[in-house]
Amino acid sequence: MTTDEGEDAAGPSSLEQRPLSLGEYKRYGRQMILPDFGLGGQLRLKQAKVLIVGAGGLGCPALQYLAAAGVGHITIVDADVVETSNLARQILHTDSRVGMPKAQSAATAARQLNPHINVVPLCESLSADNAQALVGAHDVVLDCTDNVLTRYLISDAAVLCGKQVVSGAAQGFSGQLVVLHKKLSREGREPIARGPCYRCLYPRAPRPEDVTDCEDGGVLGGVTGLVGTMQALETVKLLARIGDAADGDDFDTDEKNISDAAPLYMTLINPLDPVPYRSVKLRPRRAATCRSCGDGDLLLAAGLSKIRDLQSEDYVSFCGLAKPSSGGQFEDQEAHISVQTLQESWQKDGATHAIVDVRPPVEFEIARLPGSHSVPYQNLRRNAPLALEKLRDSLPETTTHVALLCRRGNDSLLAQRLLSSASSEQEERQDQQQSHKDPPSSRSPIVFKNVRGGLRAWSSDVDVAFPTY
Ligand SMILES: [Zn+2]
Structure with a gap:
């Protein structure tokens, strides 16, 4: 497919400035010849900045595919170090890197996979202090965490910064994938509608005693691999603007019409189920009650305050995690x-x-x-x-x-x-x-x-x- 960028790059002289190196043309050829992807899609990936929160079971396969596909700048955030118990599913880490910060280990593996990209490891936790700056500095965020508090934090930061979140979760034999705060707009225009955020889907945090993480509940490696790979794929779709993330032609100007015409879905997987893959239609965002992405006037009428600053929010209490008194x-x-x-x-x-x-x-x-x-x-x-x-x-x-x-x-x-x-x-x-x-x-x-x-x-x-x- 010929694109504007392709025409610019084409010329009689082999010395003419090209947007990719010769090695990159060869490396990305198989995806660049895909209809609708093309050189334009590849250049959009190269120019993109992606933030991956969590270098574990989901973050490893997501990073692996995004790095291989040529996403130009990837920041990977994780405060943990590699442990032997990670190696059965966190496939970028190795025996020889046990004890190394996970972000660093994952970045090392990604650079070995593709030297044409820039990978920045951050060996720290995402917090109310750094979330907004980090999320705001990237085009798309991947939520590859396994804790509830960080999920709200990522989503709230993304809403404040106008970013989309590709959110994955896996536990036991099941997993799920959803794009949060998804843009519904035409190219070059401000989004005229957005899909639901994490608070729209889960207005109340689950009780801590009802939350089981992978350490306590177990998880199968292939399941995290599937979900993490699907997260990478969704991210490539958003960045390259292909598939359902392509620029729409028939969008109305009314949010309800857009939601009806292009409903959003959550994908659920459970390899043990006779129907291992299912899609569940998402409700539109909760404009009147979501403190994160809701409309200011409607929230005010309902007596709710809109979240405007993460540091003022008490995430610990919201998630029921307050520590007992001394x-x-x-x-x-x-x-x-x-x-x-x-x-x-x-x-x-x-x-x-x-x-x-x-x-x-x-x-x-x-x-x-x-x-x-x-x-x-x-x-x-x-x-x-x-x-x-x-x-x-x-x-x-x-x-x-x-x-x-x-x-x-x-x-x-x-x-x-x-x-x-x-x-x-x-x-x-x-x-x-x-x-x-x-x-x-x-x-x-x-x-x-x-x-x-x-x-x-x-x-x-x-x-x-x-x-x-
Ligand atoms: Zn919301």
Whole structure:
């Protein structure tokens, strides 16, 4: 396909200035000969600036394809370092780069893949302080994170800066892809309409206890690979302006008509499902209630304030992540024991002391302490009194102390609170029964303790031969 740029570049002399180097013509030839992509599409990629937030399971394949396709400038942001547990899915990192900042490792791999592009690693977290400046300095943002707070932050920053977000998510066996705050406009014109932002799709943040990340819930590498690759593809479409991101000819001037004529979709994938790929039509943006992309007058009428500055927003509270007060933490000290105490006294006092592992059965099967009992936290959470009753029945009558254990000491602390409170309630009921002259229970109450740091701490401080995962 002949484009303006192509005509400019064509000339009788081989010395004439060309927009690409000879190596780039050869490298990008297969995509440049695609109808509608052409030299123009390639030059748009070369001139583009893309921000990738997260150099993990999604960020790696996204960066890989964007770098290979010749996106001229890519900034990759991640504060974490490469760990061995990343390597099964975060395909740009290698054994030899374990311990290196992920952003740096990913940038190294991308430069090896394509020396014609500029890749800038930023080994820091995206925050309310830097989000707007970073997002504003790029054409498109890829949300490749796995935490809710950063997702709101990226979306809010993108709305403030008028940028589009290619948002991916993957967990377990499923994933999703959506372009947020998507432009609906003709080339060279201000967008006359926008698709929904992250707050439009999720006006309220999920409760932290309902959020499972890949570290706790697991994820299959191919799933992150699929979603990350789809993110790269969507980004190429937006930048090169092909497919549904092409310049429209028939757009009306009315936002509703545009949304009806060109509805936006979220793609859902689940390779275990008989229909592994599905598209769900998105509702239009919430013009009257979205504090991020809503219309000022409508928000005002609804008594809502529009977000105009990220630093004034309390993202931590919005996401329900406020830390407990120091007083609360102090009171909780009694609830814990260390892995050393577990080793020194608990294991040697089997007649009265028991170890209960609250991880899911699939993790209990991977590795466990000898003699520990499995009571998954999910069962405890559903019905703590019933779980307590079953636990009592399964332990020797002489048991007076139970150490609760999980992978990192988080779920086991929640289990400690649930079981302690269920146990207190049971004691109260027994007291009432006694006052009614019923025969008292022969069993003594059980003291529940959380093993601080869980099996991770056990592996690092007590038994290095115990597998971590
Ligand atoms: Zn919105």
